[in-house]
Amino acid sequence: MYPNELNYTMPPEWGKHERTFISWPVKASMCFPEDHESVCQGYTDIIKAIAEFEPITVVVNPDELEAVERLVGGPNVTLLPIEHSDAWLRDNGPTFVVDNEGTLAGVNWKFNAWGGKYSPWDLDDKVAPQILESLGLARFDAPLVMEGGSIHTDGEGTLLTTEECLLNPNRNPDLERGEIEDRVRKYTGTEHIIWLKQGLSGDETDGHVDNLACFAAPGKVIIQVCDDPQDENYGITLENLQILENAVDAKGRKLEIITIAQPPRVNHEDSRLTLSYLNFYFVNGGIILPVFGGTAAETDKLAEQVLADVFPDRRIRTVNGMAVIREGGNVHCTTQQMPAGK
Template identity: 70%
Template sequence: MNPKDLNYSMPPEWAEHTRTFISWPVQSSMVYPDSYESVSQGYAQIALAIAEFEPVGIVVNPDDIDRVKALVDAPNIELIPIPHNDAWFRDNGPTFVVNGAGEVAGVNWRFNAWGGKYAPWDLDDQVAPQILTRYGVRQFDAPLVMEGGSLHVDGEGTLITTEECLLNPNRNPELTREQIEEQLMTFLSVSKVIWLKNGLSGDETDGHVDNIACFAAPGKVIMQVCDDPEDDNYAITQENLRILSEATDAQGRKLEVIPIQQPPYASYEDNRLTLSYLNFYFVNDGIVLPVFGGAAEETDRLAEKVLGETFPDRRIRKVDGMAIIREGGNVHCTTQQMPSGK
């Protein structure tokens, strides 16, 4: 039996959480291992910010427990000793689903480190089952390479993703677009997939949707946009805006699109940094928003304003978006929500 047959579906991220999971960085797997201490400070900032709203479980390599505890010693934070290769729990952790009786289960996707980019990944592929076992959560094994950052749902049957990621031959080369859709519908109980074209320029995840667009509510999508025709993201976002303008959701609604201006171009060692306000994270009664400072101060303020107007009942908690971005991701990439069930 699969989640769809048993009436399980993936709730939207804004639904109430029991807790948030993140993984702690592993120095040997970092792109810039000499930055381990500063990146650790960035992770601590994110974990402590989330803990202001809800419990946090941090997956930590057993040898790092004491070091991490000194950085995040807070009553709402639990350290979970599980060996792992890398730090992006959104992508290798389970995707949680809930049934009509309020019972929580977890989808265990296959994980191959974003198309085999970072070996080894064997420990990361085993993290999700260990989390589900630890918390006594029913497990559904999906025969699909999938990362949590590559999808968003609206809770009413609609999923949004990108062709650049899900149709990339480095993930599931044996599957057609239709077969991938079928798997998403089976394991997340969605009935409509909206395919954007590409993710942001320079995104080494092959275009994860959580950097470019997310649902704010059923029928309402927030999207990061670019107004500079000289920027690679201009053509990317224009095409995605066109797709959204022509799309309807699972309930037949036309989508309202809320634009957020992208931060100014930034790079490190000649590599573009994937700066995105869309990598924010919903927490209970709040939003944790990465901001970038410096040349981005104006767009930081605009992003906070747009989100404040879109979610007037949520407290916006800002964190330093530059703290971990050189490693390839930001707040949303580090997190995975465990929804409240019964």
């Protein structure tokens, strides 16, 4: 049976967490292995920030356990030895779902390293089942290549995604749009999908929604926008904003839309870095927000203020967003929340 037939649904990220999962970076698979030390420091800072709010489990290659323990060991931090090649657990980790009784289970999506971009990915495709096994949770194996960063739910039946990613032929070339939508609904327990178009310029994930937009609450969406007509993101975000303005959710509600101004463009080796404040992460009682400094100092402050206004009961905890971004993602991409059951 499918998760939705057993009344399992994907809860919203702002709900109570049991803990967070994160994977430790692997030098051999990094785009810029010369940055390994600074990237590890970035992960250390993210892990310690999250541990201020809730328990966090770090997935570590067995031969690195002692070294990682020295860096991140402390209250609220545990290590879980699992072999892996890449460290973006949002994308290759399990998607947790919960039923009406509060029983947790996990969806194991197929993973092919963002459309076959980084080989090998066989170890990473096996991470989610091992996490679920370590927790003793039931597992639903979904016949769909998909990454967790490509979807976002309001917890009340509505899911956000992008056509650029979910319909990309490098994921599920043999499936039509309707078949993909049907499988996403069955395994997340959602009823209605709002399809945005493209993701942000420079995003090598083929347009993950977690850089672009997210629900702040049922009926309320935050989107990062660009006001420079010369920037590729101007047209991209304008089109997505118009889609949201015309959309309704699973309950038939029009959406309240909150905008966050994008940080100034930053390039690395002639490629644009996908800087996004929307790659923040909900924790119990707080938000972990990547900020970028330098030319982004002003937009950093604006983003922090917007989130403080939207979430007055949460502490906004900033981390250095430049520490890991050259590897292709940020705080939300590195993490996966395990919701609290009953």
